[in-house]
Amino acid sequence: MKLGNEISADHLTDDELSALAVPPTGAPEPLPAHLSACLTCSRLLAEWKSALFALGGEDQEVIAHRPAEDWRAAEDATLAAIRRAGAPGRGRARTLKWALPAAAALLLFGLLIGERRAAAPVAFDDTAGLSAEDRADDALLRDVDRLASGQEAGSGWSALAPDPATVEPAPAGEKRS
Amino acid sequence: MKLLAAALLFASVATTATALPDLPEGKWWKRPRIAAEINLTPDQESRIESIFSRARPTLIDLKANLEKKQGELQDALDDANADRRAVAGRVEAVENARAELQKARVMMVLDMKQVLKPEQWDRLVRMHQEFRRERLGRFLERRRPPGQRPR
Numbered sequence: 001m002k003l004g005n006e007i008s009a010d011h012l013t014d015d016e017l018s019a020l021a022v023p024p025t026g027a028p029e030p031l032p033a034h035l036s037a038c039l040t041c042s043r044l045l046a047e048w049k050s051a052l053f054a055l056g057g058e059d060q061e062v063i064a065h066r067p068a069e070d071w072r073a074a075e076d077a078t079l080a081a082i083r084r085a086g087a088p089g090r091g092r093a094r095t096l097k098w099a100l101p102a103a104a105a106l107l108l109f110g111l112l113i114g115e116r117r118a119a120a121p122v123a124f125d126d127t128a129g130l131s132a133e134d135r136a137d138d139a140l141l142r143d144v145d146r147l148a149s150g151q152e153a154g155s156g157w158s159a160l161a162p163d164p165a166t167v168e169p170a171p172a173g174e175k176r177s
Numbered sequence: 178m179k180l181l182a183a184a185l186l187f188a189s190v191a192t193t194a195t196a197l198p199d200l201p202e203g204k205w206w207k208r209p210r211i212a213a214e215i216n217l218t219p220d221q222e223s224r225i226e227s228i229f230s231r232a233r234p235t236l237i238d239l240k241a242n243l244e245k246k247q248g249e250l251q252d253a254l255d256d257a258n259a260d261r262r263a264v265a266g267r268v269e270a271v272e273n274a275r276a277e278l279q280k281a282r283v284m285m286v287l288d289m290k291q292v293l294k295p296e297q298w299d300r301l302v303r304m305h306q307e308f309r310r311e312r313l314g315r316f317l318e319r320r321r322p323p324g325q326r327p328r
Contacts, residue, residue, distance in 0.1 A: 018316055047312075130207055137229065138203040144236050145202050147243055148279035 010034075012041045021049050046146050201305045204229070206289075214304060215297045224292045232285040239281055243274040 012020070012034065020031070035042050130138060145151075205211050206225045250267040253259040290298055 014316075021316070129209055130204065134204055134207050137233070138207075140233070140236065140240070141203050141229075144240055144278060144282055147240060148275060148282045150275060 011038065012044070017041070017045050020045055043142070046151060049151060201301055205301070211301070211304065215293070215300045217293075217297070221292050221297075225289050228285060228288045228292070232281065232288075235281050236278070236285070239274070239278040243271070243278050246271045246274045 012032065016032075020035075035045065201211075206217060206222050211217075212222065246267065250264070250271050253264045253267050293301070
């Protein structure tokens with residue numbers, strides 16, 4: 001199905017959902033009419049958007065969970081590496097001016113990467129084993145999550161603004177309140 | 178040394194501004210793999226289920242109320258004659274309804290959190306973050322042209 005306002009009986013493909021959640025041009029894509037009629041696709045799009053929405057804070061959360069010992073170890077390792085390089089002379093002092101924060105940044109990056117590799121993802125969306133009642137509850141909770149956090153599909157001002165193609169121009173001189 | 182301290186301080190300050198914990202979606206306590214991963218006991222599962230059962234009617238009502246208010250706002254936006262004050266009032270009603278729903282949801286999750294041991298909760302939140310990151314990776318992979326995707 002093409003992006004645009006044509007109605008399609010086909011569900012949106014992953015590529016189409018991807019393009020809607022992260023518009024390749026950087027500008028929002030027009031929402032396909034299929035989305036307003038299809039709960040499945042609308043839910044899928046909301047899930048992708050939700051993942052993107054939450055991504056911003058993730059690295060910060062990972063760093064926030066670092067214990068104090070890790071921070072101390074990072075600092076000690078950095079200072080030890082600097083000491084191994086020898087006593088700083090005049091020229092070396094200038095080099096260290098930028099080398100210190102650079103080394104700290106590299107160490108932090110290394111800790112982050114290590115953290116990411118440590119934990120294997122577990123499927124959170126596996127609803128296969130749930131009873132019909134549990135599945136209905138599951139859907140309710142997901143809807144509540146999305147609605148409460150304002151991430152529901154079609155939310156926001158872009159969804160509220162009428163599609164310019166379907167709006168007739170207002171007559172000249174119409175009073176605006 | 179000052180620069181190093183400043184770099185570390187910046188990193189720690191920037192990261193303590195985390196808001197609400199990342200809450201797991203759906204009926205996670207009913208998923209065997211998650212339950213196994215955090216060592217959820219049958220008693221804990223039963224208590225969490227009770228918390229949800231008590232909250233369910235409220236969540237259903239508040240969700241319906243929010244959707245109703247959203248519908249009313251949409252009607253006002255679709256109405257060419259709607260005045261600004263009416264629209265503003267409906268926007269406020271939507272946001273109030275959303276806040277009520279959010280409050281009920283957070284209170285429910287807070288009660289659930291009390292049932293879990295801190296390490297179980299931490300593991301649950303971490304797992305959720307990993308899952309989202311992995312899902313986003315798959316998602317972004319889809320955005321690459323087919324020829325550039327790894328096989």
